[in-house]
Amino acid sequence: MSTLMRAPRHCGSWFWDLDEVMTPGLDSALSVAMRMIDALKGFDLFSPAALEYKWYVLDSGPTGVESRLTIADPPGGSNLSERVSGSRPAAFSSAEPGTLHFVGSGAWLDAEGNLRRESRLVDISVTPDPTNLIAELSVHHDIWSWFDFSGRPHPEVYNRNAPRLADALREITSVLGVDPEPGEPTYFGHAVGYGVSTGDADENGLGLDVTDHL
Numbered sequence: 001m002s003t004l005m006r007a008p009r010h011c012g013s014w015f016w017d018l019d020e021v022m023t024p025g026l027d028s029a030l031s032v033a034m035r036m037i038d039a040l041k042g043f044d045l046f047s048p049a050a051l052e053y054k055w056y057v058l059d060s061g062p063t064g065v066e067s068r069l070t071i072a073d074p075p076g077g078s079n080l081s082e083r084v085s086g087s088r089p090a091a092f093s094s095a096e097p098g099t100l101h102f103v104g105s106g107a108w109l110d111a112e113g114n115l116r117r118e119s120r121l122v123d124i125s126v127t128p129d130p131t132n133l134i135a136e137l138s139v140h141h142d143i144w145s146w147f148d149f150s151g152r153p154h155p156e157v158y159n160r161n162a163p164r165l166a167d168a169l170r171e172i173t174s175v176l177g178v179d180p181e182p183g184e185p186t187y188f189g190h191a192v193g194y195g196v197s198t199g200d201a202d203e204n205g206l207g208l209d210v211t212d213h214l
Contacts, residue, residue, distance in 0.1 A: 004108070004118050004141045005149055005214055012196035013138035013183030014169060016176050022133055029100055029128035030081050032135050032176065036124055037075065037102065039171040043164045045106040046122050048075050052103060055088065055095040065089045067097070073104075101125045108143050109160035122165075135176065138183065139165065139196065145189060146198040147207030149214060166194040187213055 040046035055063045106121030142148045143161045182191035
């Protein structure tokens with residue numbers, strides 16, 4: 001198996017409310033994202049490739065314009081800030097970037113211990129709103145849970161990957177200096193501490209089969 005099934009909604013997400021420890025704004029948001037990326041790279045969970053964001057006008061709403069920047073690894077903080085600002089649509093001179101979504105790939109380990117790379121293994125986003133600075137990390141694959149999406153236990157996969165995610169989340173928390181809060185639960189799971197929920201098993205030792213929603 002080289003490509004993982006990806007749930008349309010997250011099976012675990014965590015967010016850090018940084019209003020009390022950092023000044024909101026684009027530069028702060030990018031600084032936070034760089035710290036998160038550095039922490040994840042230490043566990044080979046994220047290698048950045050692009051940055052995506054939509055533009056909005058204060059008191060008017062979305063412009064309908066979306067930008068995508070190809071970014072190097074490492075991304076480079078100050079230059080990236082200039083590139084984001086420089087991509088402002090000409091028709092909306094007062095527009096500001098909305099939530100910054102970082103896109104990349106990460107490594108995971110299969111049941112035999114083989115290292116594989118997957119696009120969007122981990123999703124990172126930071127909100128640069130001038131009044132609200134929030135960072136979020138989410139995951140959409142079953143490798144972080146005791147059961148795969150069909151409800152079968154896969155302990156070898158879980159034991160090789162879930163601890164890496166937990167350690168990365170702890171590292172991000174240490175770097176940001178704020179404890180994370182769990183995101184909203186979905187049909188595919190939810191965050192529990194620094195891991196992803198494990199539902200109850202039935203009489204056959206199987207979990208919930210969610211493949212009908214994939």
